[in-house]
Each structure stands twice: as structure tokens, then as C-alpha cells.
Amino acid sequence: xxxxxxxxxxxxxxxxxxxxxxxxxxxxxxxxxxxxxxxxxxxxxxxxxxxxxxxxxxxxxxxxxxxxxxxxxxxxxxxxxxxxxxxxxxxxxxxxxxxxxxxxxxxxxxxxxx
Amino acid sequence: xxxxxxxxxxxxxxxxxxxxxxxxxxxxxxxxxxxxxxxxxxxxxxxxxxxxxxxxxxxxxxxxxxxxxxxxxxxxxxxxxxxxxxxxxxxxxxxxxxxxxxxxxxxxxxxxxxxxx
Numbered sequence: 616x617x618x619x620x621x622x623x624x625x626x627x628x629x630x631x632x633x634x635x636x637x638x639x640x641x642x643x644x645x646x647x648x649x650x651x652x653x654x655x656x657x658x659x660x661x662x663x664x665x666x667x668x669x670x671x672x673x674x675x676x677x678x679x680x681x682x683x684x685x686x687x688x689x690x691x692x693x694x695x696x697x698x699x700x701x702x703x704x705x706x707x708x709x710x711x712x713x714x715x716x717x718x719x720x721x722x723x724x725x726x727x728x729x
Numbered sequence: 730x731x732x733x734x735x736x737x738x739x740x741x742x743x744x745x746x747x748x749x750x751x752x753x754x755x756x757x758x759x760x761x762x763x764x765x766x767x768x769x770x771x772x773x774x775x776x777x778x779x780x781x782x783x784x785x786x787x788x789x790x791x792x793x794x795x796x797x798x799x800x801x802x803x804x805x806x807x808x809x810x811x812x813x814x815x816x817x818x819x820x821x822x823x824x825x826x827x828x829x830x831x832x833x834x835x836x837x838x839x840x841x842x843x844x845x846x
Contacts, residue, residue, distance in 0.1 A: 648829045652837075658817055660773075660837035667829055706772065710833050715761060715780065715825065716788070717835055723770040 638707030770805030
């Protein structure tokens with residue numbers, strides 16, 4: 616079975632500072648993909664970044680980067696230069712080869728302080 | 730480009746009433762379609778997914794059902810709503826090309842907030 620663990624229910628960060636949101640995963644399959652989504656108060660789920668298990672480099676998308684440590688089974692999201700608009704729920708997710716569904720973590724609520 | 734629509738955006742229904750939520754995708758063919766429910770302040774619970782017309786897989790046994798009458802249309806239904814059916818319902822799509830890749834990414838609709846009173 617696949618499992619995603621997000622242990623930080625809530626995080627605060629000062630505007631313009633960097634923040635790391637933790638995510639660990641559990642699977643015995645060597646082929647999987649990891650995703651991060653942002654959910655603002657409006658409710659829409661916005662895709663942020665993807666990391667494949669065979670990707671040699673950490674994924675980056677603008678101010679978002681994924682700190683992928685395969686041996687530790689962690690896929691932390693790093694947001695640089697936080698902005699007030701980054702305040703939202705953030706979900707880590709995983710899909711394992713051969714499975715249709717994506718497993719989501721319970722999320723971390725990030726609040727950016729002016 | 731692809732877009733996904735859901736309606737209605739908000740719904741308030743009495744206990745015991747029927748439900749029909751609709752999701753449509755534009756700009757792609759033969760997508761995989763998914764229904765999720767999110768209780769207040771909680772994560773996403775996968776309810777149903779579909780890999781093609783008429784093909785529905787249920788993840789959680791409950792009083793909800795899903796149908797896919799057309800390639801890009803996914804409907805969530807109930808004959809009699811319960812209080813516990815309240816939540817935020819999200820539809821999503823992706824294309825699974827085999828293996829693992831960025832194309833696995835699920836893209837979500839704007840959601841429907843359902844309140845059962």
C-alpha cells in the first residue's frame with residue numbers, strides 16, 4: 616500500500632523568507648511520481664511541481680523546488696521568497712506505477728506573515 | 730488547452746434528497762476521471778474513478794454512485810443524501826500514458842460545496 620505523511624498541520628513564515636514543507640512517502644515500488652498541490656481558500660487544487668522517482672535532479676518550478684531524498688523517502692517542498700499569496704493548504708501526493716489512483720497526504724496549512 | 734468544469738458551485742440540500750453533480754472536461758480525449766470528497770479541514774478522499782465510458786471503480790462503499798455517460802462527462806449521484814455527505818467535491822482528470830511521468834498529473838475542477846441540512 617502507498618502512504619503519504621505530512622506531519623506539519625500548520626506552518627508560519629515571514630514574507631520574503633523561505634519555507635520547507637515536509638512530506639514522506641512509503642512504497643515498495645521503485646517507479647512512482649510525486650506531486651505537490653496548493654489549495655487556497657477558494658478551494659481549487661493547483662498543481663505546483665512533479666518529481667519522478669528516476670529523475671536525477673530535484674524538480675524546480677519558479678519559486679518552488681522539491682528536495683527529493685530517495686533513500687529517506689522524503690519529498691519536501693521548498694518555497695523561496697514567500698509571498699502573502701502563498702498562504703494556503705499544501706498537499707503532497709504520489710502515484711505508483713500500475714495504479715490508477717493518486718494518494719494524498721492530509722496537508723499542511725501555510726500562513727505567510729507580513 | 731484543457732479545461733475542467735463543475736457545477737453547481739454551491740449546493741444546499743435537505744437530508745434524504747437526491748444529488749447530481751456534473752463534471753465535464755474540454756480539450757482532451759479519453760481522460761481518466763476522478764471524484765474526490767474533502768471534509769472541512771481534511772485531506773482528499775477518492776470516491777470513484779473512471780478510465781472510460783461506462784467504466785467506474787468505487788473506492789469507498791457508501792450511498793453515492795458515479796456514471797460516465799460520455800467520454801468527457803462524469804456525474805456523481807445519490808438517491809438519498811445523508812448529513813455525512815456534506816463536503817467539498819472535486820473532480821479531476823489526467824491521462825495515464827503507461828509508466829510514470831509528468832502526464833500523470835491530475836488537474837482539478839473548481840469544486841462543488843455541498844451542505845446537507
